[in-house]
Amino acid sequence: MRINNSQNMNLSTQNSPFKGSQPKMGQNAIPAKANMPIKTSIFYVNDVHGKMTNMERIMTVSDIYDKKYVDPKVATLKLASGDIILGANYTSNMVANKFLNWIGVTANGLGNHELDVIPSKLAELMKSAKYNLLAVNATVDKNSPMFGKIEKSKIEEEAGQKFGIIGVAPSDMAERVKLNDSVREIKIDDFETTKKKVQAEVNRLKQLGIDKIILLSHSGFNQDKQLAQETEGVDIILGGHSHNMVKDVEKDVNLFTSKSGEPVVITQAGKDGEHIGVLDVEWTEDGVLSKVQNNVINTRKFNRTLDSRTAVEEIIGKPEMLGTVSYADPEPKNRLVANNPHGCMIVDAMRSELGTDIAILNAGNIRGHFDVGKVDSRLINDITPFEDKMLVCSFSEKEIVDAINVGAKSLVAHNSKPGILLMSGMKYSITDKGELLSLTYTDRNGVEEAIDIKNPNPNRKFTCAVDDFFAMGGDNYLPTNEKPDFIVKRYDVDKNKLACDYIKKLNQPMEIRDDQRVKIVKS
DSSP: OBSSOOOOOOOOSSSOOOOSOSOOOOTTOOOOSSSSOEEEEEEEEOOOTTOHHHHHHHHHHHHHHHHHOOOTTSEEEEEEOSOOSOSSOHHHHHHHHHHHHHHTOOEEEOOTGGGGSOHHHHHHHHHSOSSEEEOTTEEEOTTSTTTTSSBSEEEEEETTEEEEEEEEOOTTHHHHSOSSHHHHHEEEOOHHHHHHHHHHHHHHHHHTTOOOEEEEEOSOHHHHHHHHHHSSSOOEEEOOSSOOBOOSOBBTTTEEEOTTSOEEEEEOBOSTTSEEEEEEEEEOTTSOEEEEEEEEEEGGGSOOOHHHHHHHHHHHOOOOEEEEEEEEOOOOSSGGGSOOHHHHHHHHHHHHHHTOSEEEEEGGGOOOOOOSEEEEHHHHHHHSOOOOOEEEEEEEHHHHHHHHHHHHGGGGSTTOOSOOEEEESEEEEEETTSOEEEEEEEOTTOOEEEOOSSSOOSSOEEEEEEEHHHHTTGGGSSOOOSSOTTEEEEESOOHHHHHHHHHHHHOSOEEEOOOOSEEEEOO
């Protein structure tokens, strides 16, 4: 069953207003319980991941939205579902924080990447935030700078209507955030406890007379479906974390019935700020959804205006021109489980700049791609934005094989996480079922030799360029360890700085070609 499944707002970049902005009753629409509908429009974002160029495009879309939605009888909300920030670079995080202010977001659910920032720096960011950071399932240490700065929920009043907004942080937070003070000072409940806390907060809001409840959930789509069906009183779940693209409203896909028999709609707008959503709804007088239209908008169709670029560059400075790309293969559809020539360029830079035998980079670290044309430092920051610290480590054959096997299992994981490993100086092949078939090492003279993957040598060592996220057990490629004994040298720079230096030294146009250094074979 589909309900008002008009999935695009038919926007163009030529100052065209939003079209199809009012919900229309389809033949399978949610039956109304009253004659006086309450109209609401929700502009939503999730998992922008610090992508500044896409933030600038979203600012353009937001301006168009603001000009369209001027009816005082229609309540308008702007909400975010987490992972707007990404990485530890405070300057980049300032942009992400300001971005939410610039587009008028009033509440953001706590995502795992918000905790890439250490508590003292996150608290500093929140001083200038015009939005509330929400997580009903977060417990903050009383001695933490973040104590009192994460709320369970907030009540918003728009166009004479009150809305309860509840935040939900991911229950796998500790697995998704590298070892830092954030996960020591901010604890997130397991999912079963989270469900109970969501229900308790809904009940509290209901007692205050709030009957329109929205969750800003960074739990992922599968857990959001459970929240929809195993609680009561929730009307809308604006999701994140799993990077789903939810374009329609379809029964038993993203339209469910709560424990009390009322409709619950779930939506999510993908990842990296490539899309945003506008959810237009109508409610009955007793706070039950009666009409829904979900509109997903491709932000790449919109220009980055001079005003938005200037606002960003006032914080980060002007970009440095590095070089050009003369040819670029397309990036893979799923960067987590495919050889990625754009990521391979970054890992080659790591190996070259640090002078190691090999380099290893988790595929999830790559968040963008090269295009033919000029390359500047902002593009590199878009491609690899995390701002981890670089290390030279000494890894055995066995440690390398074990880490590759962890990544290979992503091919059969429902969410493709944590992702395969990209490598420089080594090549490997795996089946589409996640079985490692072969591994070779190529030395600086181009001599290639096979490594026995069945009996990898625990005593043969390779110097390896990695970041501290990987080395300390992030995403469990290696055992979690705050001070691993295999670290040889530490650098106070990230791979984006290495990539910038590498490209400048090339002093010639780059070709981004898929060399199949990771081969995935059908089993």
